[in-house]
Structures are given as structure tokens and as C-alpha cells.
Amino acid sequence: MSNQQLDQLRNDLDEVNVELLNLISKRGDLVKQIGQVKEQQGMNRFDPVRERAMLDRILENNEGPFENSTVVQLFKEIFKASLELQEDDHRKALLV
Amino acid sequence: MSNQQLDQLRNDLDEVNVELLNLISKRGDLVKQIGQVKEQQGMNRFDPVRERAMLDRILENNEGPFENSTVVQLFKEIFKASLELQEDDHRKALLV
Numbered sequence: 001m002s003n004q005q006l007d008q009l010r011n012d013l014d015e016v017n018v019e020l021l022n023l024i025s026k027r028g029d030l031v032k033q034i035g036q037v038k039e040q041q042g043m044n045r046f047d048p049v050r051e052r053a054m055l056d057r058i059l060e061n062n063e064g065p066f067e068n069s070t071v072v073q074l075f076k077e078i079f080k081a082s083l084e085l086q087e088d089d090h091r092k093a094l095l096v
Numbered sequence: 097m098s099n100q101q102l103d104q105l106r107n108d109l110d111e112v113n114v115e116l117l118n119l120i121s122k123r124g125d126l127v128k129q130i131g132q133v134k135e136q137q138g139m140n141r142f143d144p145v146r147e148r149a150m151l152d153r154i155l156e157n158n159e160g161p162f163e164n165s166t167v168v169q170l171f172k173e174i175f176k177a178s179l180e181l182q183e184d185d186h187r188k189a190l191l192v
Contacts, residue, residue: 041102
């Protein structure tokens with residue numbers, strides 16, 4: 001395989017990176033909205049049962065190349081970052 | 097906002113999760129292909145300059161809601177998992 005093909009693969013990777021960022025950001029916006037609803041209803045923001053259900057649904061769809069354990073680890077990082085967004089909103093709400 | 101709207105947001109979130117998994121998996125496949133090319137050409141698999149360039153390109157596109165530092169942290173986890181895929185392939189190649 002030539003350097004030209006390597007360049008092409010790298011261009012594809014750069015595109016996928018930006019698509020991933022867009023999707024992670026969209027997910028962040030959704031989680032913020034969910035946090036606002038929960039805040040209004042006086043519900044806890046962190047729900048381990050719901051988190052487990054989300055992970056199960058994700059793993060049902062996993063066809064590789066990543067092992068389930070790696071997928072869980074990556075999504076837990078994404079969940080954690082999203083939860084922090086909700087907490088930032090909560091702190092800001094308290095300051096108003 | 098009603099429970100119905102909360103359910104709708106959660107459905108949207110489940111869909112985004114699966115889209116994210118598909119994109120992370122597509123990224124994993126691309127990185128495996130890149131690893132195979134580099135293996136054939138005797139190149140190092142880990143390239144910190146290329147990793148930095150990928151991160152810079154990602155951050156140029158970041159319009160929130162996540163801070164740049166969070167985006168970097170999430171992508172470094174994704175990069176690490178992808179590099180492990182290449183290493184698995186490399187070990188398998190050595191065993192053939």
C-alpha cells in the first residue's frame with residue numbers, strides 16, 4: 001500500500017474525528033436538557049440503573065473491533081464528562 | 097416539561113449512543129488499517145506529532161458544550177483504545 005493510500009486513510013480518520021466530536025457534543029446538549037428537566041422535577045441527576053440500561057443497549061449493538069470492556073470504558077468516560085456538564089449547570093442555577 | 101418529553105430525550109440519547117458506537121467502531125477499523133500499512137512499511141505505530149495534529153483539528157471544530165480540555169481527555173482515551181487495537185494486531189502478526 002502506498003503513502004497516497006496512507007494519506008487517504010488519515011483524511012478519512014480526520015473526518016471521522018470531527019463527526020465524533022459533533023456527536024459527542026450533540027450528546028452533551030441532550031444530557032444538559034435532561035439535567036434541566038430533572039432539576040425542575042427535583043430528580044437525582046445520576047441514575048445508575050439508567051446508566052446500566054444505556055450500556056446494555058450499546059453493547060447489544062457492538063460488532064467490534066473493540067471488545068465490550070473497551071466500549072464500556074470509553075462510554076463511562078463520556079457519561080462522566082456529560083454528568084459534569086449537568087453539575088456545572090446545577091452550580092450556575094444555585095448562583096442565580 | 098413532562099415525563100413524556102423526558103422519555104423522548106432519553107430515546108434521542110439512546111440513538112446518539114448507538115451512532116457514537118458505530119463511529120468509534122469505524123474509527124477503530126480505520127486505525128487498524130493504518131496500523132497494517134505502517135507495519136508493512138516498518139513505521140512506528142505511535143506518532144505523537146500526528147496525534148497532536150489530529151487533536152488540533154478536532155479542537156478547531158469544537159463549538160461546545162464541552163470544554164477543550166474535556167474534548168482532549170475523551171479523544172485521548174479513544175486514541176489509546178485504538179492504539180491497543182493496533183498492538184493486538186501486531187502481536188497476532190508476530191505469532192503467525
